[in-house]
Amino acid sequence: MKHKKLLFVLLTLSSLTLSGCTFKFDYNVDPYPFDDTLPDEDDDEGEYNIKVWCDKSILTLTQTQIAAFESLNGGKYKLTVNVEPESEGDAASDMLQDVQSGADIFCFAQDQLSRLKIAGALMDITSTMADSVKSDNMKGAVNAATYGGNLCAFPMTSDNGYFMYYDKSVLNESDILNMDTIIAKCKAAGKRINYKVFADGFYAASYFMATGCYSKWSIDPATGNFTGYEDTYKANGMPAMKALQKLKASDLVSPNDQTNKLGDTAAVAISGIWNYAAAKQALGENLGCAPMPSFIVDGQSYHISSYSGFKLIGVKPQTDSKKASVCRKIARYLTNQQCQTERFNEAGWGPSNIAASKEQAVLDQPGLAALAAQAEFANEQNMCPGSWWSNVATLSSSVKADSTEADFKNFLEIYDSNLEGLKDD
């Protein structure tokens, strides 16, 4: 017992002394900034061990594609590739747990870009390569892969946004244009609307963006800190709040994005292409895919907005500059037209490559067609503090069937007053 006490005292003392000495540095001095004008190396032949993370649905395909890359280069590279399954949503958190033992090449969803970049898990792309990436891919996809003016990831898909799935036996093509009609028809049929609008900022923002709300955050690329914001939710959010109230009062909304209950309990699901297979299985011939509907408030009609979303491939900074070069080349290859088309054929992923997205098969896919039709109402996701999403979700979830206009005003005030504090988040 005595030993334990002594040990504890020693450790407490040591921790106090250590913590008492406060050292504060400017951690953000970058003495050797990345020079992206250098061309990629050509003399990078050799043997490399490369670890890749991608979704399990394209695991085998990715192995095949990297093998094709190897044989294309005619023995220049001897690659030992280890492809591991990792969903795009988890890639960032797993990467950040231990960058040094994370994958060299990994797929991730665009909203993780700033987190990965700040933590140093993403290598910038050289300018020569960046030029071709920019010209090959959709503008939104390129923006999504850009941080602080530098391209730091390769766009892989442009299908990470959401649109409307509906049951053709409940709703016809003119019904789906208006939310009020959808609510009335669903109510009559006893079917629900699967829509995370009251639970998730990614979906909640769709109503607000429709009425002209936006939230733009300026960021200091060196530190990754948010320096300021321009936010119009308080100014333009009132019609959206009223429309949300109508939706809330209908008691039809289920807070999920699942499509497997279509035809059973639900007639409408707001979801993305990742749920297409489940929707097709649930509804078969009755499956309809459409852009988001409109809502009418005070006599004015607003088309519900959405976010366009992209999946990206990132390359981790490497200690060996030759390996860095090879990894960039592989990532570039994996995101070219051919590989994106193969991914569409295998897993139904919508290409971000312009040429690939114009192929007939892609245009004929109903989900991707609905996304394309929604594109003019969709917004790119800007860099914003992680807690901003909670702030929007909180705003929409506070809407109750019996809320008054004064309540809405108050909610928008609270939302607005929270913004300043989010900057340090």
Added chain:
Amino acid sequence: MIAEITGLDYLKLKKGQRFAYKFKRFFSLIPTFFKNLGIKIGLFFKNLGLGIYHWFKDLVLTFIHGDWKTKVSYIIMGFGSIARGQILRGILFLGFEILFIVYMIMWGGYHLGKLGSLGMYYEATITNPDGSVVYGVNSFNVLLYGVLTIFFIIALIYTWNLNIKQNRINEQIIADEKRLATAKDDLRAVVDKDFHKTLLALPSIGIFIFTLLPIFFMILVAFTSYDKNHMPPMNLFGWVGFDNFSQLFTWSAGGNNFAMTFGQILLWTIVWAFFATFTNYFLGMMVAMLINKKGIKFKKLWRTILVLSIAIPQFISLLYIREMFQTDGIINNFIASLGGKPIDFWGDPWLARITVIVINIWIGIPYLMLVTTGILMNIPADLYESANIDGASPWQQYSKITLPYMLFVTGPYLLTSFTGNMNNFNVIYLLTGGGPKDINMASSANGSTDLLITWLFNLAVSNSDYKLAAVIGIMVFIVVAILSLIVYNLIPSTRNEEEFQ
């Protein structure tokens, strides 16, 4: 200080007077409590000082009076043992010293040296113009191995001291002309006299690596700037003293008012722990009493039905229940089929709070029923018989016989389940995920059913805010420790049984 009165005088008091007496007594004892605490702390430091003084005195005296073998042992550990023929012990001491030196040269020295700063800015990872990187100091590893090294140094000091003590004892044994223990004796002792040490060696090492080291590491993280902007290996983090604690306790305007968020979550955590513990306890006891009652048929059947819910892993039943209470779940479908309006169980803050407590009752009752059944059957039946003869009502029997008995036996259980509920991650996280969001909460990052532990989880996993998560971890410990100590001193079980009877 109010006058102490005898038990007999106390019994003469009326109800109100008894309460007033207890109330006054409680507050009059507070100064004494702090006085005693002060004395205890003073004594502890006095003993500690004396201990260190005696330790040093022994060391110096042993050096002065010891022979040359002992003196050399101060530098070369185990030398004295080897020179006196205890080869095995000597080699073990020497081996440990060599291991320590090698460790310090290879890893320890580096990490210990960097522990003061956790890496300077010029030691950070640099990116070359061609995009490749040269990894610099990894603050995380420095902190982890630095702590390990400190433990290692403590272990060395302990072993070194043991080695000196060994010399002293051996000199004494030789002076007394007795026989020194041989290697054979030592080996035999490992499986005989010192068998407890052999058995405990592996568990102790396990506890050290998997419990102690992480706890100290986590405590230290609370004093650093480790968050998403200071993430190794690309960025460094450093010591910031008590900045993180002051962040948690500073009142600030806007969405990052951690003080208010902490207060709100702490309040709900305590409310939740209170209801989750006591609703389960009393309802579980009631169910057990119902089933135990004479005249109830199929006792085993009822118990089996209740126990069935334990047979399913808790996280599965929790996830399933969450789905049942969704707006399109089975409960709302049932309400709709009766013509009612659906109830948004998870969407309304107060409804969600009540729902988690009610669901927790459903999960907890079977356990409590099992625990209390056995105890209830052990209450001597003659107590009830004589109570019946004296004309006691069922409520009197319950409140004067059953409840005191139960509280006496299950007091410690109540305490552990209270602290367990404060950290009940499963029920909250699987049912609501901390939600729903409430615009009236101070921070939009947490929901209205978030406990401190789920808040900590969100901070660490979603926001990578490790420093604040560590601070909250420490706060949770402090809150739980204080509550436990108070309650532990109040429950009857800590007094002896005669007093209870």
